[in-house]
Amino acid sequence: MKKLKIIHTVYGDASGGRWQAMLNTFDALASKGHEGVLVYGEENKNLKSENYPKFCLNSSGFYDLLAAVKLALWLRTYRPDVVIAHSGRAVYLFKNAIFFARIKCPVIAMNHSHNVKRTLRADGFIHITPYVGQCVAVAAKKKSIDLTKKPQAIISNLIHLPESQPSFSEMLSEPVVLGIMTRLVEYKGTHLAISAVQQLKQQGYKVKLLIAGEGEQKATLIQQVKDLNLENEVKFLGWIGGEDKRKFYNDINIALVPTMNDTQPLAILDAFAWGKPVVASDHISVQQIIRQGENGLMAKCGDITDLVDNLTFFIEHPEQICKIARSGYQDAENEYQFCRVADKLNNFLYSVLN
Template identity: 25%
Template sequence: MKILFIAPLPLPINGQSKASKVLLDKLIYDKHNVKVINLSKNSLKNGFNSLNRVFDIFSVLFKVWKKRKNNDIIYLSLAESFFGNLRDLFVYVICYNSRHKIFIHMLGGAGMKKILEGNGVQQKINSFFINEIAGVIVEGTVNFEVFSKVINEKKIHIVQNFAEDFLFVNNEEIKAKFSDKQSIQILYLSNLIPGKGYDELADAYIELEEAFKKQVNIVFVGGFESQESENEFLIKIKTHNGLNYIGKFIDGEKKRELYCQSHVFCLPTYYPFEGQPISILEAYATGCVVITSNHSGIPFIFADKKNGFMVKKKSIESIKKAIEDVLGYKNQLEEIALNNRNEALGKYRTSIYQGAIVQIFNDFYKNKFLK
């Protein structure tokens, strides 16, 4: 197949770019003819706030215009911000003659939900184009319901996210991790940007009683949206030995090692563009108990007391209680970790994710010639 692949690719690493890269690798491995347009931006800030970003968007649209013809499939990873959505609308316009070949992939969802459930001009334009395309790929039932209001349900495909194969641990590694529970390590691994809950997690630790603090070490990994934000956070945690920021980026074996050293993974997110966080599935694969929030697509991959502990959004007190619960459940943590790893083995493998999307493309391609 000839595929025009329009999506963010590393760097910077985030869930959306990782999912795009894993799919692209499979398409190339299967020897499809793939033309790539990279949507990645250099900053973690959302919005339309610099001339460089303006140039980037026009550059993307020019590349789409040049590569728009002679494709069997056009794959577009959707943006959710207002200006990102405008860029996607221009992609629809440029590719209008090939609109019936376009598959859009919603990695996230809350932002698009707001757009499609509105009643303004932006909602109407999005609905018009989406109704015309070949299909929509979503992470779960929430987004299925959102898109079913603007496109035939038969064109909507649910494909859940994944954890990379190298991350999966064996029983011995989980047992080794939990053999010493005197000090519980909690890992926060995501971008440190507003809405992700990293500040609330630090504040929850700071409010713990000293007896609890002595039993907990929290490690933060991820990039900040600005130097000012980083400086503020480093000042906040400076005097607390149990709070440690170890860097902006980690991947590969170093990331696996860090997950394997951590008993608990915490992502108390209320980020407006959150979807089904790959980091939670990575935590499952590496045998971590999870603390997270009832937000966006998370409830469809997480159950309270089964996979870990659910917290209220924006609630320092709720996170603090979850940490205390972890310390009170020390003898049950290994059982939860084993359950999480086994769940990931059955549901969240890279091959399952890749195979599902490739099958969608293959079915569309075959049906095109049967008509």
Template identity: 20%
Template sequence: MKNKNIFFVGTTASNLYLFRKDFIVSCINKGYQVYALVSEYDDTWLEKIKSLGAVVITYELSRSGLNPFHDLKTLFQLKKIFSTYQPDIVFSFFTKPVIYGSFAARLSNVPNVVGMIEGLGSPFTEHPQGQLFKMKLVQFFQVSLYRVVFPFIDKIIFLNEDDPKDLVVSKKIYHRKNAIQVLGGIGLNLEDYPYSPWDISSNISFVIVARLLVEKGIYEYLAAAKIVKEKYPNVYFKIIGSLDTQNPSGLTQDELDNVIQSGVIEYKGFTNQIAEELKNSSVFVLPSYREGVPRSTQEAMAIGRPVITTDVPGCRDTVIDGVNGFLTPKWDVNALANKMMYFIEHPEQINIMGQESYKMARDKFDAEKVNIKLLRIMDICN
């Protein structure tokens, strides 16, 4: 009897490898042949995916485009692939793959269709100045397409409890009975982020790991850092992440250059050595406006760092306020600065709360435990 086939439908090859690697291996260990569909790639990442034992198939997808003809082309391309290979399970993640991958799977009579909504993204993210008309329009189209496709999906997986309320319940989107499932964070291999207490002889430093976008709270982080730096000049503030110059809500190169020249922050850029950077930092900060469940926060927790983040969907799933860090109101620069100064004035709390972060990461975000739960949700049994 031939192995059953499971198709992962994602976007970038690097993302699929970095965030789905452990689950791909779990599926292979269950006797499934894994096919990985990616739309943005280079040879290095394709080879990494193949090294796991998966078969890679490339397809065309415009992640952020609004051209319906391009999206229809994607739909029919995916349908052709599914009709050819006849998968037993199609597992799609991110907005467009969930919409078009799931629809194509149902048109191809795939018996088990699963979609994961890892976060509601920009169209559902509030901004202090209100939401742009374009984002309202994108939300309208997304919701309209979800109305079409959700009734065809066997399992619709969210990472936090708020997202299905804000999308499915609030928008009254019809779905199959018992289709909605909440996974929690997608998890990480704790061996890649070993627990390491902060060296109390080091200067205190704060770090954010994120793309430099408005929605990640980068401006709030910079403003709070400036306030704290004026009072405590020996404290360090680090930024790890890349500029997104194509995104209109991103930090510009000129803005970044000015901040670096001011001496307020140390800019590390993009790095593959996240664990080492987190180990060499005292406190992790993410003043995001909305998340699924942020992986960067999970990584910091695993290493044993306290977390300051916002009391918004996804972020609040990583912190018990006053136990492993602090939750602050979104957009509140002064509250953020005050919690930073708390750790400067009470440095003994860094390792105390960091230990609690590690315990939470071990209990909630261990990839082995998360993957077992995900396998059960997808009805992939022994």
């Protein structure tokens, strides 16, 4: 099959998981032999992009026609086969630029939030969860847009499996080690995890919480730990990767994902890949991944007591940990790992172009 020239683009702040998701998509399609280039604005120029071909072009907003004209001139030289846009602003910019360039090139929107209305101009869609697809359908209906003429596919974000398969131990450490890996912002629910540790301690359980991540809420969370006298139970690790990430997953017994607002929590997929049981909220994004009692447990969103009850279930029934962790790992192998997602992306793009 023909090697494709693919533009991967995002405009607007992509400092969360959106940027990494774009790089992962680039890598997945590059593994299939396709050429790629990143296109982004000044707001993202300091994000990780070394070793990636790139073109930085500033755009002031959705209706920046000067930026669209500049981009059109570059497009007439580069001649891409397809554009994968990871934000609404990117969809607008490239649709306008392709019009000015007078070239034929489909723009595929890959939505990373449930606010999808700005991406409806795209020529096709990659939905990272079924619910994102529902959001697009609802938004399109309100705008009287016929989606039957726009190809769509449900293709998850991807994860990398560790080199060795997890051991799936039924033994819990003492204290039981809980782990949360996330951006430290309020909607991720780390404060709920800290409060859950306090309640577990009051109930006589010996637990420890490892928090991996950075963010604007960190100082508030550190103060919360001090106020609750949990300095011996809670440890902040900062951002971790490589060997530190391996150690984190080797050390924890249970992964916590108490998110209150998300699209597809990658922390759940990561925990699956490392063979760790997950206790998460029942936010709609989590419901796209977890099947209650089969590959994880869900607590009512924002409900500390229910979060504690689900953690207590695992602590009191360690035999369930192995069963549920194995199911999650199987999902990681079958649905979310790099090579599976790369195949789906590759097949979808060829179907669009053919």
